[in-house]
Amino acid sequence: MIELQRLWHRLVSRVLDRWLAFRLVEPEPFALDATLPTFYVIARPSLTDELAVERLTRDLDLPGAGEWHSLDRALLPGCFALPRLRGSRGRIRGQHSAHLQQLLDALDNDTTLDAQLVPVSVFWSRAPGKDFGFWKMMAADDWAWSGRLRRLLSVAVNGRHLEAHFGEPIRLRPLIDDPAVTLTQRKVARVLRVHFRRIRARVLGPDISHHRTLMRGVVDSRPVQAAVLEAVAANRSTPAREHRRAERYAREIASNMSYPMLRFCYELLKRLWNRLYDGVDVHGLDAVKAIAGERTLIYVPCHRSHIDYLLLSYVLYREGLMPPHIAAGRNLDMPVIGALLRRGGAFFLRRSFKDNRLYAAVFNEYLHRLIARGHPLEYFIEGGRSRTGRMLSPRPGMLAMTLRSFARDAIRDVAFVPVYVGYERVLESNSYLRELRGGKKKKESPLDLLRVLKHLREPHGRVTVSVGEPLSLAGFLSETVPGWQDDPVSARPEWLSRAVPLLGETLARRINDAASLNAVSLVAMTLLATPHHTIESDLLANHIGLLVRLQKNLPGSQRCQLPTGEPADWIDQAVSLGFVTRQPQALGELITARPEQATLLTWYRNNVLHLFMHLGLVAFAFRNNAAFSLDDLDTLLSPAWPLLARELYFAPPNDPRERLASTLAALTEEGLLQATANGWRRQPGHLESSEHLRLLGQPVQPTLERAYLLLASLLRYPSGDLTREALEEHSRQLAERLTLLAGLNAPEFFDKRLFSGMLETLEQQGWLRVENEHLFYDDTLPRLQMRSRALFDPELRHRLVRLTHQ
Template sequence: MALLTSLLQPLRPPFRKLLARWVDLRLVEPDPHTLGLDPNKPTLYILSRTALSDSLLLEAFCARHDLPPPDARLHLGPHALKACVPLPRPGRRLWGRLPPAPAPFAALIDELKQHPDQDVQLVPVSVFWGRAPGKTFGFWKLLAADDWKLTGRMRRLLSVLINGKDVELHLGAPLSLRELSDGRSSELTSRKVSRLLRVHFRRVRTRVLGPDLSHRNILIEGVVASPVIQRTIEECATALGQSPQRMRRRAWRYGREIASNMSYPVLRFLAQLLHRLWNQLYAGVRVNGLERAKALAGDHTLVYVPCHRSHIDYLLLSYVLYREGLMPPHIAAGRNLNMPMVGPLLRRGGAFFMRRSFKDNRLYSAVFNEYLHRLLSRGHPVEYFIEGGRSRSGRMLTPRPGMLAMTLRSYLRGTHRELAFVPVYIGYEKVLESSSYLKELQGSVKKEESPFDLVRVLGQLRQPFGQVSVNVGEPLRLGEFLDGCIPSWRQAENDTRPPWLTRAVPALGRELSRRINAAASLNAVNLVALVLLATPHRAIEAELLKEQMVMLTDLQRLHPGGVHLSLPGGTPDEWLTAAHTLGFIERRDQALGELILANSQQATLLTWYRNNVLHLFALPALVAFAFRNNARLDRDTLYELLAPAWPLIDHELSVSLPGNFRQALDTTLESLVSLGLLRHENGIWRRPPSHEADSERLSLLGRLIQPSLERGYLLLAALLRYPSGSLTREELEEHSRQLAERLTLLSGLNAPEFFDRRLFSGLLDTLEEEGWLWREGSHLCFDKALAAAQLRGRVLFDPGLRHRLRQIARQ
């Protein structure tokens, strides 16, 4: 072997040049200049396997990026070692496994013990030629791509030839060999270093390739043959008076209806197709915070929970994960998407389909639960939308309990790895469904999906859609969450339906909603919508609009409404141009200066984009609204006014606050003072004089929260008109909805989202959780405290607005 190596040594330079010309690195992670290599320490590169192609590729890569050369030799004392070595693996022979070759670290460790001033930095390197079996269609592609199996020399040669344009190189953080030496013998320390490196390489492969995919039929067979499903089949057969064989065939049909058929060739095909589609549709796809998911992907089962604003959310997220070196997830999709042509393609891209409701079908529910459990227990990444469906209002919808409850029950059954939820916020400057959302915002009935929708999308490809942002929020480790929420949860081992589940699921949904919103993306259209819709007639001077947009971004820099918020780049002029190019506003030159206007349709559609990010400004807007009818307030009075209203706003908008409400209120007051929107002196806060520009800016900010406060006022006014125990929840929801609809008509607004019944349902949920309401039978009850709180809250509203709301409530 040594002779062969010496004979091939003169051929390495031409082979390296040839490989460098042929190979394109699709992904390098991380940026090599961020590794922080110490130029004064020798560098030893560790490859995950013995492969000439990997070492030659690494040599060409290091030469291109001015990194220490892997083909050099390290000289420590009498020892000379090549600067790039593979991690030894156990060998194989016909009658068993060979012991692994000794790791090359023992001699280095001995030398370091004799020279305390020296050190060696180890850099683990993983190279992936293709992402998994079957990178693209064809038998040779299937043979040549990387997978969990070790590749032989012939297969590696095929992989270099076929997958040379789809190579990923992952560099690990440098490790100090001296720090890893803990005083034990050199042999034991060498084994420890080898074990640490093997764990690192295994985590990287798990993150990139995911678990090995079982054949779909084998997976379905395992689901149907599981003890849980067999027991359910016997019970359903007895209850329905049918034979177990017939129920077993039905379980098989359910399994085929549900299960995905993820195909690596299709994933690769979709990656290329979507790459062209995004470049055609969008001016750019910005990705922020993905390193949080990458840090967990190696040893956690990931459940991605994005907000749901568009049908392309799941395509976009899978594309981003694939391009950034992570395994695309299995995606829970509604059965309505299992359409001809579309459904089979989505299924091969990782979608598994679920019925909208299956609580009355015990066998289907059991099959779906078992299928989800098998995905999670094997470590497959999963994705679903906790809102259930797309948000037609633009705001975060109340989480549905179904998938969250099934995930919790699966976790309680036991999984091999810890489970972590990854919240994802997807922000569009313009969604493909703008026209259908406009119709629905104007009151039209939701239209069912159809394969012909694809034709309509293709007709829009030449339209501008601006940018799209994919922001990853703070992951939530399920075990840690349950420790804080239900300290005794570990006592429910193997109990998949503990009594505390009904408390944990809503709490988990609310926390995930807050984490999604805390990673919001503020863009040009959001900013224009926030300012323009706060004006009485949807018209504003261009200069004032630009000043207000700057103020809103400055406010987020001082007091961000989300921990992982992203702000728009560019200037106010560029933001205004972007909104106009996308068709959301009209620009009209006038002798005294340019005006910005929105017609009725534009204003209605802008409400959707305003609601995307309204939660970011909820508390500053609430404080600003308090000064609409109050010229001066001290901290305690302001707290007493706003504290009762905050839980209602928090529930509607899923706001993430740093600390408690009082601390957040203090920070908000400081931010508003620093921006000149409030004056502070001797513990008293005052609004600016009405003739100053800051007064108008404060008023525009306060109007952002006015619709939410008006809804709450109408609901309480409708409830308090009757004695306690007079109304059912359904009656109050419908009566409040009618009052809100009347208010929009009398105000000349075309905004059906303002009187969405689900918003009033959420308000009632919060009032019950806070103890203001309770039920006796089916009727809602309250005491004098609620009337007193409403009376105190009236101070927030100026007399004119209060009179208008009171007149409508009396009707």
């Protein structure tokens, strides 16, 4: 029997050997103990899976899956399937069911023997090849285990697009010898089944084949039925009519994700990105793969472009992860387009539904069921796209609904996955330029994405998708709002109002922590710090190289992704993308930006501004002060950290003095400062290092100017005289006036939300208190303002003081 089985394997293997090919293997490279008998375990009996694993082990130079091992008079194949349970009595049936038991018996009989099990999951083309079509879609894997006919179709159609996922090897001898463990076939099989199911959930996501069942469960749920009865009373309607309205809301909201559409979109998007970008760089997904299948994943990317969600779904699918269900505005639910988006995983929500309790109940129940079933989700915590390039203030809506859902059923942990998307050039450059120059924000339209596709032939450089540190929701709540489990069934628990803003701020910071530097952002950081947006080419190359070195060596910046290549290459890239212009000159080449180029560069500079605030604040202090001791500099700068951190969403240092010392050391090592017996001193003004220090400190100035305007305006009036609204508006008007007097076109400088954030920070730090919307302060705030005067040169300080007294 065994000889016939071997012969059959060899015959089929010869037929398939030249045909099978793997698109993705994880983890890679893979190392095993070659001294031990190695047995590869697959989830279900399948000759094609066995042959695929055999081919893979040869390609990776691993112990062969096609080998046979003789252990204690038992002859066992190198690859076999888990035993299958049949019937209500749990009887084990099938030829493959004996192999695992024989292996355990052999090791139990001979204590000198050892072996290792390696679980392998094989997927037959989640993604179609070059020519996607009906047969490729029908033949690929989903949650329904394929039969012989469908597997034959998979081999023929998708045999060159396989995926394989290895599990951690399991050494059996230590487990058998452990007196605390009674190792049986049932226990080993149970552990392996859990592993296979987790991998399958990670790759395919939860089963999405029961759309109607999910919809019926949402409408028939207790919260929705309670809302139906309320609507009957409020609208003087009938239960049947309100029940139909709930069903209509459910159809309006719900996605109808399908694997064929995901595969279709993957191939379509692959062609789009290859046409649009020079490359898509991905960082940090290993941490997500480690927890996928165990926790419900909620991706929270920054929102910079119309194509953010398309790009993230493509990257996840390409890297072997299930694309998420995506929250989309109802305005995208158009004929044809809306149906396609639903099949790709989009679910739709209205901009506001606080006055429609039935709709709110249906949406909340639908979201809860997605989360409880483990479906990966995606939504933008900023709400809309950032027109300034900065991280926008997180919106509370989806975060609050997610927290309520988790509190209702916290059996399965939720992990937020922050994602930073960095573009060298966005498709919406022209519209952003118009808005940065003061134009009105255009209302978003579903056709906007189609309009920007006309720019496909233009160069767009590279794009980076960088994943930040995942956040466990259970761990976050236990740390920030202890006792949150005490009120799990409340529709709006008391702790929610405290947890939502903290969660939003934490996620925004983690997104920014994963930021990436690229050629355009580096050139923008430097060029916009010059008075006339013109700089010598060699000085620009030296400075952007300095920025990368500082970012690489400064503590706390390990997650920042740095560009490859040399500074000269980065300048060439910025020129080729049309952001700057080379200007030949007899004494050396200049790099300059025209007014419209400089305006657009502010968007790209703002993407990464937060990465240089620790360096920039120290550099700015030395611009107008020749020397500092560590104590004096710490006293001067400590009040500024919370203001900068709140505005730009980076984590303020836990120990400001220690972080300050490391920043001074980094600047000294690069020659920008000189260490003395009493502290640090800036270099003489005629040296290039002095110019580098000035360029490094310039980007901090706008934030400090806004803070000075705010404090000066407040302190002109006695404590308690001004309301919050009046001070925000007055400060905004002063900031606008300052930009006009300086000849600048920078609407972001006088954004009212920035002043609102500053007031909230002053209140959190205890420098202000708010009573009935009026602002009260004590002597601490005037002293703070007097101390901050040392940061500004006399001319700038005089201009700001004159402005606030007009």
